[in-house]
Amino acid sequence: MPESIEQLDQRAEELRAQVRQALLRGDREGARALRGELRRAERAWHDAIELDEPGPRAGNQAPRGPLLPLREQVHQALTLLTVPAGPRLISSVHEALFVGAIPAARLTSVRRDEERSFRTAPFARPYYLCAALTADLLAPARGLLAVSTWPMERRVIGPLSPRADYLTAAVQIAKNVQRIPMPSTDAMRLLWRFAVNIPGATVEAAQVDPAAVARAAQSELEVHANADTKTRRSAAIRARRQLDEAQQLFGSRLGTVLSAEA
Amino acid sequence: MDSTGIRLDRIRGPVTPRNHSARTIAALSGNPGCARRAVLDAAGVDKQGLAAHVGFPAMAGQSQFAITRGNAFEAQVKANGCAELLTLLREHLSLPIREASYDNLDEVGGNTSREVRHAWTRRLLARAAQSGDDAGTLFDHPLLCLRVGGRPAYLEPDLIAFQLSGRFHVTEIKSFSVIDGQADGDKVAAAVIQSAVYVLAMRDLLAEMGIGPESVADQVVLVCPENFSNRPSAALLDVRKQMTVLRRQLSRLRRIDSLVDVLPPGLTFDLELDRAGVPRRLPAAVAGAVRSVDARYAPECLANCEMCFFCRDEAAGTTSALGRATRDDLGGIEHVATVLHLARGAGQPADDQAEVAQLLRTAARLRAECLGEAV
Numbered sequence: 001m002p003e004s005i006e007q008l009d010q011r012a013e014e015l016r017a018q019v020r021q022a023l024l025r026g027d028r029e030g031a032r033a034l035r036g037e038l039r040r041a042e043r044a045w046h047d048a049i050e051l052d053e054p055g056p057r058a059g060n061q062a063p064r065g066p067l068l069p070l071r072e073q074v075h076q077a078l079t080l081l082t083v084p085a086g087p088r089l090i091s092s093v094h095e096a097l098f099v100g101a102i103p104a105a106r107l108t109s110v111r112r113d114e115e116r117s118f119r120t121a122p123f124a125r126p127y128y129l130c131a132a133l134t135a136d137l138l139a140p141a142r143g144l145l146a147v148s149t150w151p152m153e154r155r156v157i158g159p160l161s162p163r164a165d166y167l168t169a170a171v172q173i174a175k176n177v178q179r180i181p182m183p184s185t186d187a188m189r190l191l192w193r194f195a196v197n198i199p200g201a202t203v204e205a206a207q208v209d210p211a212a213v214a215r216a217a218q219s220e221l222e223v224h225a226n227a228d229t230k231t232r233r234s235a236a237i238r239a240r241r242q243l244d245e246a247q248q249l250f251g252s253r254l255g256t257v258l259s260a261e262a
Numbered sequence: 263m264d265s266t267g268i269r270l271d272r273i274r275g276p277v278t279p280r281n282h283s284a285r286t287i288a289a290l291s292g293n294p295g296c297a298r299r300a301v302l303d304a305a306g307v308d309k310q311g312l313a314a315h316v317g318f319p320a321m322a323g324q325s326q327f328a329i330t331r332g333n334a335f336e337a338q339v340k341a342n343g344c345a346e347l348l349t350l351l352r353e354h355l356s357l358p359i360r361e362a363s364y365d366n367l368d369e370v371g372g373n374t375s376r377e378v379r380h381a382w383t384r385r386l387l388a389r390a391a392q393s394g395d396d397a398g399t400l401f402d403h404p405l406l407c408l409r410v411g412g413r414p415a416y417l418e419p420d421l422i423a424f425q426l427s428g429r430f431h432v433t434e435i436k437s438f439s440v441i442d443g444q445a446d447g448d449k450v451a452a453a454v455i456q457s458a459v460y461v462l463a464m465r466d467l468l469a470e471m472g473i474g475p476e477s478v479a480d481q482v483v484l485v486c487p488e489n490f491s492n493r494p495s496a497a498l499l500d501v502r503k504q505m506t507v508l509r510r511q512l513s514r515l516r517r518i519d520s521l522v523d524v525l526p527p528g529l530t531f532d533l534e535l536d537r538a539g540v541p542r543r544l545p546a547a548v549a550g551a552v553r554s555v556d557a558r559y560a561p562e563c564l565a566n567c568e569m570c571f572f573c574r575d576e577a578a579g580t581t582s583a584l585g586r587a588t589r590d591d592l593g594g595i596e597h598v599a600t601v602l603h604l605a606r607g608a609g610q611p612a613d614d615q616a617e618v619a620q621l622l623r624t625a626a627r628l629r630a631e632c633l634g635e636a637v
């Protein structure tokens with residue numbers, strides 16, 4: 001059984017006294033050994049304190065390590081959002097509405113790993129985390145992740161798509177927050193961050209109502225929806241016709257062709 | 263490539279040229295008489311490396327912390343299709359709701375070369391200018407081109423917004439904060455002159471396609487963090503005055519070919535880098551080459567030129583090293599030694615120095631009287 005904090009406190013105090021005495025005696029060897037023991041006692045004290053501390057968020061006793069592999073976590077977040085998203089958004093959505101944060105830096109290599117896996121054994125996995133494609137050149141859009149099972153229309157990004165996707169993401173997040181009986185502060189903060197950038201979504205500065213956010217986002221979405229869907233649909237048709245399977249998922253690198261023309 | 267281009271390539275040596283940026287153009291307009299800086303910049307020489315090699319490394323430019331902070335703030339404002347920026351433009355500048363289209367010009371299909379990006383920028387901006395509606399609103403990192411000293415310099419504004427009352431607005435995102443509606447005057451001035459460079463470049467680009475200058479607004483949008491938070495705020499700034507200054511100074515900037523023509527043939531600042539990027543050329547030889555191009559050092563150079571310590575060392579003992587005001591006060595005499603000489607009344611001044619010599623002697627006498635010294 002581990003010692004209690006009081007016991008550890010007492011032991012550290014005794015050891016400190018012993019170190020002082022050893023130094024006074026001129027017993028350097030002894031003092032060194034005692035100091036080692038003191039350090040161990042102090043470490044045990046720190047560990048005990050940490051165990052004793054209540055979790056950072058009450059009611060959100062997250063286990064230390066994530067239970068799911070990284071790609072599953074990203075898939076979860078993207079499925080919730082239903083639109084292509086950047087690492088930062090994926091990470092904050094996962095932190096706010098699922099369990100545990102995904103460090104955004106770890107997401108930088110995901111797309112490359114997935115592409116390698118696809119090229120070695122195409123369609124061996126039920127889904128791949130793939131790229132969103134730019135509507136004009138069908139090249140991978142910078143920093144956006146998507147899911148391979150989504151229709152191509154959703155994975156191509158036209159000029160209006162970043163805004164439309166932002167609004168769709170807001171609607172999705174609002175709906176999910178609405179379903180939680182006691183949303184965490186993280187979830188509310190995420191929703192608030194969306195709400196402040198959507199006209200009419202916040203009534204009072206400090207209060208966010210998920211239903212109001214969803215309503216406001218939906219009404220702005222209606223303004224852009226027509227034009228956006230049109231671009232996306234025509235780009236998707238082009239993509240399906242022009243690109244091979246791997247390119248449809250990970251984009252075509254037209255860079256070299258273009259620079260030769262220029 | 264014309265002969266000046268070939269000449270400048272030889273001066274730079276076999277390394278890729280450095281980009282001129284709005285910052286360097288703004289700095290250039292601060293000291294247009296400096297032939298050394300004009301040649302180095304036109305040839306795209308790595309001034310930082312050059313200064314370090316000749317023994318005068320300078321800490322010119324932004325600190326890494328400032329750059330990181332600036333990039334983080336810019337990324338935040340532009341995240342999710344410029345969500346925060348759109349809110350600002352809608353609130354302060356009444357951008358219509360349906361104008362939300364966003365084009366990223368950072369790369370073209372994975373290609374980040376300057377020529378390709380510039381061509382793509384021209385295409386998109388021209389389409390936007392000619393077709394008006396539904397042809398783009400926010401253009402992220404377009405690549406513009408401005409001819410400086412007869413050579414093209416590529417420029418990258420943070421963002422150009424279109425459809426604000428039917429005109430292009432250059433938008434500059436800066437990470438210094440605006441506290442209680444007040445920001446650091448120097449920083450705002452620097453941001454404004456940078457934006458003015460972008461407006462000029464933008465107008466040049468549209469003029470090539472026969473579109474008048476009125477399509478680019480005289481006002482630029484400056485986005486800065488508000489108070490002590492990370493929340494962005496926007497302000498419209500008029501750059502007409504800065505534009506006039508810039509235009510005058512760019513035209514005054516002596517044409518680079520006339521500068522290059524008088525340089526010794528075979529002049530080069532090539533550091534003869536080996537494969538690992540270590541310079542092999544003797545520092546003394548490089549310093550000799552640098553000295554063969556005239557510089558005009560002024561204390562302001564310390565704030566915006568990498569060669570500043572080299573030039574300051576070279577200019578030691580001249581009155582201009584003390585600043586333009588001091589130099590003018592001393593009657594435009596070149597060397598400090600001559601000034602002291604005249605003030606002491608030793609020797610006969612030349613005809614054109616007679617008046618100054620008298621003034622200096624009077625000044626010296628007054629000083630001596632004040633301090634109770636013998637002249």
